[in-house]
Amino acid sequence: MLNRLSIRNFVLVDRLELDFQPGFSVLTGETGAGKSILVDALACVLGERADSGLVRVGCDRAEVSAEFSMPQAGLLDWLRENDIAVEAEEGLLLRRVVEAGGRSRAYLNGSPVTLQQLRRAAEFLVDIHGQHAHQSLLRGDAQRDLLDTHARLRPLADEVATSWRAWRKAQERLEAVQHGAETAAQERDLLALQIRELDMLGFSAGEWEALNHEHQRLMHAARLIEGARQIVDLLAEGDSACSAQLGAAAHTLDELTGYDPALTETAALVTSAQADLDEAASALRRYAERIDLDPQRLSEAEKRLEAIFSCARKFRVSPEALPGLLADWRRRFDEIAADADIDALRIQTEAARAAYLKTAKRLSAERAKAAKTLAGEVSRLMGQLALGSGRFEIGLIPLDVDTTHGLHGLEQVEFRVSGLAGNETRPLAKVVSGGELSRISLAIQVVTSQAASVPTLIFDEVDVGIGGGVAEVVGRLLHELGRERQVLCVTHLPQVAACAEWQWQVTKHLEGDSVRSSVDALDENARIEEIARMLGGVEITDITRRHAREMLTGS
Incomplete structure (x- = not known):
């Protein structure tokens, strides 16, 4: 409230x-x-x-x-x-x-x-009913929304709209594939050639790094062997090799520790250094023996690198990007292959259509029941508003959803009135009298408000x-609604x-x-004056005041 x-x-x-x-x-x-x-x-x-x-x-x-x-x-x-x-x-x-x-x-x-x-x-x-509400009620979309809201069908209507969009999306995809079948086939053939070429290359991201390392080693094998041997000679095998000099230093330190034990730790460090140097020299000897000058393998590595570079240049990517490019092509190929299965797309489209129709038919059935109930309640209220000969109806006009917009269901909602000007049933928009239209609109609003859940x-x-007696009826209706x-x-x-x-x-x-x-x-006296003003206009007389008092008392 x-x-x-x-x-x-x-x-x-x-x-x-x-x-x-x-x-x-x-x-x-x-x-x-x-x-x-x-x-x-x-x-x-x-x-x-x-x-x-x-x-x-x-x-x-x-x-x-x-x-x-x-x-x-x-x-x-x-x-x-x-x-x-x-x-x-x-x-x-x-x-x-x-x-x-x-x-x-x-x-x-x-x-x-x-x-x-x-x-x-x-x-x-809050629900606000404006003075021009009867104008909006002349629109078909407003009539449909009012019926759905009154019958609490909005969630189901939203579900229908979602199902319709899914159906239309599937239909559009099918039509696009049908119209673009030749173009898709050309793209698929090109992708197949490109995928086959990269598959034949058999290149992986891990291979690229290993191949580069191997190529560097093969290309500089002679220098690596020569350098390793020079270092071995310097460390252990030459006339002035470091190992022999460290050995002499270690021998002298051993002798000196006999005179001063403080040199013991230093002697140990020199001895350890000599051992590490000898181990390094041994490792370099083994390395030099293991490296081969292999021109054939170097040629193979260079050919492999050239093949990789050639593909990368052809497809305008870096060598490292080739595996990712292949994955993208395969994914796109699979998409085209799936789309190319027109029979499968037709089945998907028909399934989406069937799901839409199932939900929409449920909405139609609920709308039919709600329309009958709402029409009866509005018709009864119209009788109290001096429209006793009139009858309110809600028509549900079927739509061909395969050719017509079916976002809101299988039917168009149309408010109709009969018995006001002859027995002919006419759409609410064709009601000639503005006063009749206002009263019908008020009846609809009162009935739908009674069913609404909002408190104000x-x-x-x-x-x-x-005006007249009808106005008094309207007042009583609103008073009853206020209970x-x-x-x-x-x-x-x-x-x-x-x-x-x-x-x-x-x-x-x-x-x-x-x-x-x-x-x-x-207050009470002020209300009498105000209602008297509403009755009598500018000049308020005792008669209008008395009439106002009677109206208030009678109410």
């Missing part, structure tokens, strides 16, 4: 605080006083589109806050899923700030949120084109206002050079 609405610098409103009550409330006032501004402010804080035109002239920003009690577990779950702090026993604060430059910010319980999140939370809280319903002058929901109605009809439990009056006045709107809660 909406508990409180706070408005700052919004259009004509300077500062306004409104506390709301459960039940049926009305908002009245002179034409142009700004009654709908309050609804616009509420729509703004619920996430509707906002621009700089909402900011009061001369102000930096407009701000609207709305406090709600927490009615639904579903809303609590959604808030927690989105990491928005809230407790079940606490309320929910929605806040929207619109800058004079056009930017806006949104908050839920003080946490910054996106407009999409704000709108999602608002879906749990706003009706913004939906009673346009209605289960919180209902707020912006109205110009005294018969509707008299049925309300609470009433506010909107007035507009000039302060200096600026125009401001204000809202006042009316």
Whole structure:
């Protein structure tokens, strides 16, 4: 339930605080006083589109806050899923700030949120029925959405849309393969040649490094042998070999340690150095003996490197990239091969079509049941709105989904009316009388609102084109609806206002050079005066006051 609405610098409103009550409330006032501004402010804080035109002239920003009690577990779950702090026993604060430059910010319980999140939370809280709702009800898409929403079929409708997209994607792939079969065959043949060439090369990333090392060794084998032998001669076999000199040094140190034991550690180091030097010389002898001058193997390695370089140049990649290129070609070849199996694609497409039709037929069956129920309820209400001869129907017109857009199911939804001008059944869009259309629209909105799960319903002058006894019926309907929901109605009809439990009056006045709107809660006497004004116009007489009092008492 909406508990409180706070408005700052919004259009004509300077500062306004409104506390709301459960039940049926009305908002009245002179034409142009700004009654709908309050609804616009509420729509703004619920996430509707906002621009700089909402900011009061001369102000930096407009701000609207709305406090709600927490009615639904579903809303609590959604808030927690989105990491928005809230407790079940606490309320929910929605806040929207619109800058004079056009930017806006949104908050839920003080946490910054996106407009999409704000709108999602608002879906749990409020339904707003605008005064032009009957105009949107003339559109086929709006009629379909209303039926699906009323019957709680939106999840199933979304499933149908997902299935339809999957079917269309499979169909488009099949058609693309059929139309591009020749091009795909040419690409497949080219890939086969390229894959065969790299397969024959038999090249791997690991081979590249090993082959380069082997080539370097073979190419410089003579120098490696010569260098190893020179080092062996220097270390161990020459006239002034290091090993012999280290041996002499070790012998002298052994003798000296007899005179001073402090040299023992140094003697050990020299002895160890001689042993390491001898081991290195032995290793170099073995290395020189193991290396062969192998011109044939060197030639083979060079030919192998040239073959690899040749392929790399041909396909314009580095040698190291050849294995990855081969893997990409094989993957693409497999894709084309899979696409080339037109029979398999046809089977996939038919399976996707069958899945779509299965889901769509289930939606059609549910729509048929919901359409019958909704049509009966609206027809009964039309009788109370002086449309007793009229009957509301919902037609489900089959679509050829193989040739027509089937995103929303197998049928087009069409609201129809019969019995108003003869017995002919006509689409709602063909109803001639604006007053009849308004009443039918109101009946639809009342019925669908009764089935809705949101706790607060706003009706913004939906009673346009209605008067007399019908207006009194409308007031009673809204009053009955207010027994289960919180209902707020912006109205110009005294018969509707008299049925309300609470009433506010909107007035507009000039302060200096600026125009401001204000809202006042009316007590019993003030309500009599306001309803008398609504009955009698500018001049209020005792007769109109008496009539107003009777209307309030009778309500």
